[in-house]
Amino acid sequence: MSEMNVQPVTRRPHLAEHIARSLSDEIASGRLRPGDRLPTEQFLSQNFGVSRNVVREGIATLRAQGLIQSRQGVGVFVSATSQASEPLAPQASAPMLDGDNTIRNMFEVRAVLESQAAALTASHMTPAKLKVIQAAVLRMQYEGEPTLETVNADLDFHRAVAAASGNDYLETMIRTVLEPMRALITMNFARRGPVFSNIPHAARGEHEELVQAFIDRNATAARQIMGEHIVNAASRFGYEITFF
Incomplete structure (x- = not known):
């Protein structure tokens, strides 16, 4: 099983920032397109090797930047205003x-x-x-x-x-x-x-x-x-x- 490209960090703020930056890169590259649903907190927590609270902090940063939006009872989605490239396939x-x-x-x-x-x-x-x-x-x-x-x-x-x-x-x-x-x-x-x-x-x-x-x-x-x-x-x- 391949490993995630996550650099180890020791301070919690850095970790939340790293998650926000990684997801922001996915949006900027078009791998996450406007309207796409983000993976669940559980999935992100497991792949980044952090607690769900840290994931929430990273998500909050993206929300404040206007890159994502939450829909009550549905999930978190990439904002329609986010830049995206053509689909991969x-x-x-x-x-x-x-x-x-x-x-x-x-x-x-x-x-x-x-x-x-x-x-x-x-x-x-x-x-x-x-x-x-x-x-x-x-x-x-x-x-x-x-x-x-x-x-x-x-x-x-x-x-x-x-x-x-x-x-x-x-x-x-x-x-x-x-x-x-x-x-x-x-x-x-x-x-x-x-x-x-x-x-x-x-x-x-x-x-x-x-x-x-x-x-x-x-x-x-x-x-x-x-x-x-x-x-x-x-x-x-x-x-x-x-x-x-």
């Missing part, structure tokens, strides 16, 4: 799911369905099923920058887990939820810069944890890891959801 501006609530609801549905599928898959694991799942994880490896194949491998992993559950109805429901999220995943994987470059690697690392639970045939662990994976995925897209 056509897929990054493709029509996606309609509305914030829809996207959040889709992640919540995925957490419920896919955690159960993971538990069933661990219980019903066979060498043949494991081979298909592992192949999808290996395909997420890349050199340089992620490609559409990285996105396909990510989706194929989740489809393979669903198929290995042995429940045709559950598999069908998961496939139905996954496909509309393709454009959203493509957009996030296409983002560059120190704040976003770790996203595909983080997803792959969580997939590897699931594979180990499947190898161990540990249904309890598989359910928990998959639920947390979907929560983390939602956080990387800027949505806070809860998995019970």
Whole structure:
């Protein structure tokens, strides 16, 4: 897993300033465009290795500069007046799911369905099923920058887990939820810069944890890891959801 380009600092004010400067650079370069949602506090906290209070200080600095704006109960977004360049790829501006609530609801549905599928898959694991799942994880490896194949491998992993559950109805429901999220995943994987470059690697690392639970045939662990994976995925897209 690649490391974030974060310089170690010892004083809290410097750390908050560093976060603000890093996000400001993302906006100035166009990697964060007007209207884009910022990752959640949890995601930024984990990637910068700081507390959420420090992240809030950095966000407050950007808000004071007019670079971002908060929407009550929705999230933090890049201001419409912020400078931005053209999108990195056509897929990054493709029509996606309609509305914030829809996207959040889709992640919540995925957490419920896919955690159960993971538990069933661990219980019903066979060498043949494991081979298909592992192949999808290996395909997420890349050199340089992620490609559409990285996105396909990510989706194929989740489809393979669903198929290995042995429940045709559950598999069908998961496939139905996954496909509309393709454009959203493509957009996030296409983002560059120190704040976003770790996203595909983080997803792959969580997939590897699931594979180990499947190898161990540990249904309890598989359910928990998959639920947390979907929560983390939602956080990387800027949505806070809860998995019970």
